[in-house]
Amino acid sequence: MLKRYLFKTIFSVFFVWCLGCGQGSHEVKDPRLMIAIDATFAPMSFLNEQRELDGFEVDLIKEVVKNAGFDYELVNVEWGGLFGGLITEKFDLVISSITILEERKNRMAFSIPYLQSGVAVLVRKDIENVDNLEQLAETNAMVGAQINTTSYYFLQKYAGIKIKTYEKFGHAIIDMANKGNDAVVGDSVQVNYYFNKNKELSQNARFLGSRMTSESYGIVLRKSDLELKRKIDASLTETLKNGTVQKLHDKWNLGEFAAVPMPE
Numbered sequence: 455m456l457k458r459y460l461f462k463t464i465f466s467v468f469f470v471w472c473l474g475c476g477q478g479s480h481e482v483k484d485p486r487l488m489i490a491i492d493a494t495f496a497p498m499s500f501l502n503e504q505r506e507l508d509g510f511e512v513d514l515i516k517e518v519v520k521n522a523g524f525d526y527e528l529v530n531v532e533w534g535g536l537f538g539g540l541i542t543e544k545f546d547l548v549i550s551s552i553t554i555l556e557e558r559k560n561r562m563a564f565s566i567p568y569l570q571s572g573v574a575v576l577v578r579k580d581i582e583n584v585d586n587l588e589q590l591a592e593t594n595a596m597v598g599a600q601i602n603t604t605s606y607y608f609l610q611k612y613a614g615i616k617i618k619t620y621e622k623f624g625h626a627i628i629d630m631a632n633k634g635n636d637a638v639v640g641d642s643v644q645v646n647y648y649f650n651k652n653k654e655l656s657q658n659a660r661f662l663g664s665r666m667t668s669e670s671y672g673i674v675l676r677k678s679d680l681e682l683k684r685k686i687d688a689s690l691t692e693t694l695k696n697g698t699v700q701k702l703h704d705k706w707n708l709g710e711f712a713a714v715p716m717p718e
Contacts, residue, residue, distance in 0.1 A: 481496070487524045489515055490531040490545040494622075497647050497706045498551050501530070510643075510706040515549045517698055520690035529700060537562065540676060547686070548674040551641065553604060563679070564672035565686050568699060570713040572669050573608050574642035574663035576649060581636050586663050591615045595636040598626030605639040607669060611683075624648070631655060637662065646709030665711040691717045 493499045493507055502508040509527055519526045531539060536552075539545045540562065551571070554564045575597075577584060584590050590597065591614030599606040609617050618635050620626040626638040626697045627648050638645070642665050649656055673690070675683050693699050707710040 469632075474498045480711060483630055485520055485524050487546040488544065489519070489526055489528045489547045489549065490536050490539055491515070491528060491548070491552040492533045492536060494533075495551055495641075495644060497708070498643060499549075510702055511549050511551065513702050513705070514693075515547070516687060516700065517693050518673070518689045519547070520687045521692060524685075529539040534674045540674060543676070546679070546682065547673070551643075551671050552674055554672045555671045561677075563675045563677045565675070565683065565690055566692065566694075566717055567670035567672050567715050568690060568710075569643075569671045570668060570715050571642050571671060571701075572601055572665040572667040573605050573639055573713065574645040574711050575637055575639050575667055576630070576645055576655075576659045577637035577662045578630060578633070581659055584662070587612055587615070587666065590637060590662070593636075596634075598629055598635040599623075600626065600640065603670065604667070605641065609639055613682075627652070627655065630659065631638070639666075642711035643708050646707070646711060650707060650709075670715065 460639070478651050491507065491511060493501050493509070497509050499507065499509040501512045507530060512528065515528065516526070527542050529545075531545075533550065536545075536548045536550060540548050554567060558564070575587065577590065581590075581593075581595065585594065591612040594614050594616060596616045596618050597609055598618045598620055599609055600623045601621065606619065609615055618626070618629070620629070623638070623640045623644055626635065626640070629635050629639050631654065649659070649661070673686060675686065694714065694717050703712065
């Protein structure tokens with residue numbers, strides 16, 4: 455009986471010790487982050503001529519995660535799969551010019567803002583005596599926008615405007631060059647990119663006023679990843695304060711309507 459009791463006691467202690475070892479090893483998290491980005495938004499994120507991920511946000515996220523002490527893998531994912539992949543833990547971070555909105559905060563967490571952008575308008579130069587969207591609406595102008603974007607919903611505020619939708623913003627630009635619409639509305643960074651890239655466009659179109667709205671972009675995380683958010687915010691704060699983000703802004707020529715914020 456005594457031997458059997460001693461055997462049970464030793465076995466129990468050994469089992470608990472092993473269990474404790476297993477739990478400790480399980481708590482060590484992989485420092486490699488899976489990061490998703492939708493590479494269809496030049497110059498923020500796109501595939502270059504070598505079919506490699508490139509752009510302002512690609513450069514930015516590399517700086518932020520390395521400075522935070524993480525290894526990473528960056529994958530190109532269509533917009534529709536970004537948030538679902540984050541929630542199901544397929545990805546740890548998402549960066550893709552995602553506006554920080556209160557309704558989105560109910561389902562996910564955001565880093566501090568890394569860029570302030572908004573809606574900008576290009577109008578054909580032969581559309582004269584028009585200096586704002588209100589005047590454009592009075593002419594019952596045909597205005598193009600990428601469907602289901604912030605720009606598209608913004609246009610709906612102007613009753614006189616006829617909205618023409620496109621699957622991609624670039625298609626709206628091409629249509630304007632062919633006089634298929636009178637103006638186009640898009641994110642200020644994207645509008646600026648096409649305006650500077652296309653000489654014919656810069657000769658035949660002009661900006662209508664300045665930036666129409668103000669939006670802040672943030673890196674997206676799961677709400678439960680509090681420690682990861684703390685590290686990402688700390689790293690992003692440093693890259694904002696030391697001028698790294700501004701240098702990337704200048705490198706990619708994001709334009710005067712896109713501003714680098716200073717952390718509070």
